[in-house]
Amino acid sequence: MPAHSLRLRTGTLPRYRPPEPDDASTGIPVCRLYYKPMVNEAFIPAVLSLGTLALALGVIIYFVSRKFHVAEDPMVTIINGVLPGVNCGACGYPSCNQFAEELVRTRDTSMTCPVGGSDLAAKLGDSLGIEMAEPKPVVCAVLCQGSDNVAKPSAEYVGIQDCWAATQAFAGPKLCRHSCIGLGSCIAWCDFNAMRIENGLIVIDSDLCTGCGACIPACPTGVLVMQDKKADRIFIACNSHDRGADTKRACDAGCIACQKCVKECPEQAIVIEDFVARIIQEKCTSCGKCIEVCPTKVNCIVRLNDTVKSKQAS
Amino acid sequence: MKTFTVGGIHPPEHKLTASKAIEAMPIPAEIAVSMNQHLGKPAKPVVKVGDEVKKGQLIGEADGFISANVHAGTSGKVKAVKSAPHPGGNYSMTVIITTDGKDEWLEGCNTPAIDPTSLSKEEILRKIKDAGVVGMGGAGFPTSVKLSPPKDKPVDTIILNGAECEPFLTADHRLMLESPEGIVKGLLIITSLFEGKAKPFIGVESNKPDAVLALQKAAAGKGIEIVTLETKYPQGAEKQLINAITGRTIEEGQLPFDKGCLVQNIGTALAVYEAVCLNRPLVERIVTVSGMEIKSAKNIKAVIGTRFSDIAAFAGSMSEKTNQVITGGPMMGRSQFTLDVPVTKTTSGILFINNTMLTGSRERTCIRCGKCTSGCPQSLEPWLLATEAEFRRLDDAETYGLMNCTECGSCSYQCPSGRELVHWIKYAKALRNNRRQRKTA
Numbered sequence: 043m044p045a046h047s048l049r050l051r052t053g054t055l056p057r058y059r060p061p062e063p064d065d066a067s068t069g070i071p072v073c074r075l076y077y078k079p080m081v082n083e084a085f086i087p088a089v090l091s092l093g094t095l096a097l098a099l100g101v102i103i104y105f106v107s108r109k110f111h112v113a114e115d116p117m118v119t120i121i122n123g124v125l126p127g128v129n130c131g132a133c134g135y136p137s138c139n140q141f142a143e144e145l146v147r148t149r150d151t152s153m154t155c156p157v158g159g160s161d162l163a164a165k166l167g168d169s170l171g172i173e174m175a176e177p178k179p180v181v182c183a184v185l186c187q188g189s190d191n192v193a194k195p196s197a198e199y200v201g202i203q204d205c206w207a208a209t210q211a212f213a214g215p216k217l218c219r220h221s222c223i224g225l226g227s228c229i230a231w232c233d234f235n236a237m238r239i240e241n242g243l244i245v246i247d248s249d250l251c252t253g254c255g256a257c258i259p260a261c262p263t264g265v266l267v268m269q270d271k272k273a274d275r276i277f278i279a280c281n282s283h284d285r286g287a288d289t290k291r292a293c294d295a296g297c298i299a300c301q302k303c304v305k306e307c308p309e310q311a312i313v314i315e316d317f318v319a320r321i322i323q324e325k326c327t328s329c330g331k332c333i334e335v336c337p338t339k340v341n342c343i344v345r346l347n348d349t350v351k352s353k354q355a356s
Numbered sequence: 357m358k359t360f361t362v363g364g365i366h367p368p369e370h371k372l373t374a375s376k377a378i379e380a381m382p383i384p385a386e387i388a389v390s391m392n393q394h395l396g397k398p399a400k401p402v403v404k405v406g407d408e409v410k411k412g413q414l415i416g417e418a419d420g421f422i423s424a425n426v427h428a429g430t431s432g433k434v435k436a437v438k439s440a441p442h443p444g445g446n447y448s449m450t451v452i453i454t455t456d457g458k459d460e461w462l463e464g465c466n467t468p469a470i471d472p473t474s475l476s477k478e479e480i481l482r483k484i485k486d487a488g489v490v491g492m493g494g495a496g497f498p499t500s501v502k503l504s505p506p507k508d509k510p511v512d513t514i515i516l517n518g519a520e521c522e523p524f525l526t527a528d529h530r531l532m533l534e535s536p537e538g539i540v541k542g543l544l545i546i547t548s549l550f551e552g553k554a555k556p557f558i559g560v561e562s563n564k565p566d567a568v569l570a571l572q573k574a575a576a577g578k579g580i581e582i583v584t585l586e587t588k589y590p591q592g593a594e595k596q597l598i599n600a601i602t603g604r605t606i607e608e609g610q611l612p613f614d615k616g617c618l619v620q621n622i623g624t625a626l627a628v629y630e631a632v633c634l635n636r637p638l639v640e641r642i643v644t645v646s647g648m649e650i651k652s653a654k655n656i657k658a659v660i661g662t663r664f665s666d667i668a669a670f671a672g673s674m675s676e677k678t679n680q681v682i683t684g685g686p687m688m689g690r691s692q693f694t695l696d697v698p699v700t701k702t703t704s705g706i707l708f709i710n711n712t713m714l715t716g717s718r719e720r721t722c723i724r725c726g727k728c729t730s731g732c733p734q735s736l737e738p739w740l741l742a743t744e745a746e747f748r749r750l751d752d753a754e755t756y757g758l759m760n761c762t763e764c765g766s767c768s769y770q771c772p773s774g775r776e777l778v779h780w781i782k783y784a785k786a787l788r789n790n791r792r793q794r795k796t797a
């Protein structure tokens with residue numbers, strides 16, 4: 043059967059049995075002869091050899107796994123069931139499973155999963171019979187308000203639509219080189235669907251953001267930072283380290299380092315670092331006095347819920 | 357005719373300015389001298405606002421071993437020291453000088469020619485370093501560092517790069533025609549540093565027969581071999597030039613020293629001669645101003661720090677249709693985001709073009725035609741690297757030779773699908789470097 047075996051290998055095996063051809067009318071009796079013996083003869087050795095091989099390997103695997111069996115702590119399975127299972131790495135371990143193993147082994151109460159928050163900490167504590175520390179809820183915030191109608195453009199960018207790719211060509215499509223480039227390199231890193239681009243600016247949904255921090259190293263300009271998750275938390279949404287005049291030229295929402303907020307703050311919670319104001323979170327009481335004095339056209343001092351929530355609603 | 361063995365392409369030459377003699381550009385009212393005109397650490401500004409400076413005065417001091425001095429290109433007053441746009445695509449610390457039109461040299465600069473043989477090797481190297489000479493072909497590697505290779509890597513071949521394989525550019529071509537003696541003298545100074553153990557070559561592409569003749573005349577009887585190379589892109593890339601002239605191949609991770617070679621640009625040789633014999637720091641260079649959208653394309657001698665906007669005005673303004681301004685050649689150059697950027701030591705050309713690709717179709721999928729692979733002078737598979745980059749498989753990209761890519765752009769030029777191959781490769785390199793930095797931090 044040399045001719046048959048050739049066709050088999052190219053995968054032209056018929057999947058259905060054609061009606062019996064009328065030998066007398068066509069005069070070609072080949073078809074019937076062709077199918078039948080091929081199925082029988084070609085399959086038997088293949089099924090036998092591969093089947094035997096599979097069986098032999100199966101037996102070997104069975105004994106090997108018996109011999110090298112490692113008893114897994116049933117606790118790890120339980121903890122794994124409680125953890126979110128997204129493997130985001132926010133806890134400092136590469137996967138949820140490794141976090142679970144480490145937790146069960148050390149019973150370290152200071153280990154926290156920022157994604158699960160305090161609910162999860164309680165559940166973990168219950169399962170292990172210990173008191174787990176509560177993670178401080180944090181959320182990702184954007185130190186830039188340079189959306190398309192606020193930040194001045196520098197040049198049109200037509201290359202690969204990715205922030206890192208854009209930085210290979212120039213400082214970015216906005217005149218301010220410290221701004222959010224707005225091509226969304228960070229979005230792919232967010233496991234929780236919390237990021238999107240609106241008007242050329244990244245927007246974070248604070249309800250969905252778990253504070254895992256996976257997006258932060260993905261940003262070439264470093265406008266993503268962690269903030270305590272408090273609705274009235276105040277921060278300065280600007281990343282421009284250029285001098286005031288340059289910042290003003292580039293963006294309506296840029297901190298011009300005028301010091302007004304520094305002088306106004308009753309708690310001395312604001313400092314100017316490298317031409318941009320920063321609020322010291324521990325000192326700030328969220329009184330909001332600084333917001334009133336900031337002279338920029340689009341106020342660069344914002345409350346967390348103003349940036350993150352309102353944009354989500356719009 | 358000699359050429360490199362692997363890959364290569366033949367883009368249209370567009371040498372519009374090949375027959376235009378170099379014109380000295382009048383000094384503009386303001387120049388912006390960047391502190392970052394070389395590879396390595398930017399120079400440290402040593403002048404303050406309000407200081408009077410003379411032409412050739414040191415205004416930026418080399419900061420570290422791989423760094424270079426920067427000098428004022430003309431006399432005037434320092435207006436500002438601030439971060440300003442840089443043709444590399446970003447911003448850099450820049451000394452802005454309001455010129456006074458007198459163009460006075462600092463005392464001790466621009467002296468009558470002295471005999472280089474009267475100087476010791478160390479003196480020559482120190483003079484080159486003080487004058488801030490860097491590779492003028494594009495990379496801007498500090499020349500004094502390049503001329504002091506490690507002791508265990510003997511150099512036996514010195515190559516001057518006069519290939520100028522990029523379309524449009526004619527700066528080196530004009531220099532070879534107009535100052536062949538200076539180039540030859542510079543090459544002889546460089547050769548003298550290797551105590552007769554190294555043989556000097558000058559490689560010129562075959563589309564510049566007049567330059568070959570001029571150099572042959574100037575170099576007669578001086579032991580320099582002028583090699584005519586096939587006109588093929590990227591003939592002037594360091595690795596390809598070495599391969600064409602000596603037949604040696606620089607492997608991944610190797611430097612030319614590892615194969616006993618040293619490559620310098622034509623312009624660098626002239627700068628070496630001027631620095632050593634005439635005490636002239638590197639303050640001006642030849643720039644090709646060309647492209648279809650500029651009224652009078654020409655070769656100019658511009659003071660380093662001259663802004664592109666002034667140059668565009670000098671060359672008769674650009675047309676309305678200009679949608680891309682490139683520094684360097686069209687293959688490896690960079691698109692600019694503003695005309696406020698200044699000429700630096702490595703600006704070989706400024707091109708004003710109407711790039712229809714910019715307004716036209718987007719990138720399509722790879723059809724595996726293999727054109728990029730056949731054009732790649734580094735034996736890479738650009739389509740594969742680009743695909744790995746697109747899916748952020750950086751480790752895989754690295755195994756396929758990501759870091760061996762010289763970013764010559766042959767692949768992108770060839771691709772019928774409009775794939776942004778070099779851009780993907782640069783993207784992968786950027787991500788890889790970011791990841792490394794974070795790991796070590």
Ligand code: SF4
Nearest residue numbers: 205222223226228261
């Ligand atoms: S936050 Fe950073 S990574 Fe995200 S879109 Fe803006 S620049 Fe790009």
Ligand code: SF4
Nearest residue numbers: 297298300301303336
């Ligand atoms: S008042 Fe506004 S612009 Fe002025 S320093 Fe404070 S945040 Fe910046």
Ligand code: SF4
Nearest residue numbers: 732761762764765767
């Ligand atoms: S840019 Fe890189 S991959 Fe493309 S042809 Fe040149 S060396 Fe090869």
Ligand code: SF4
Nearest residue numbers: 722723725726728771
């Ligand atoms: S030239 Fe373009 S289409 Fe052809 S193989 Fe390379 S990437 Fe694919």
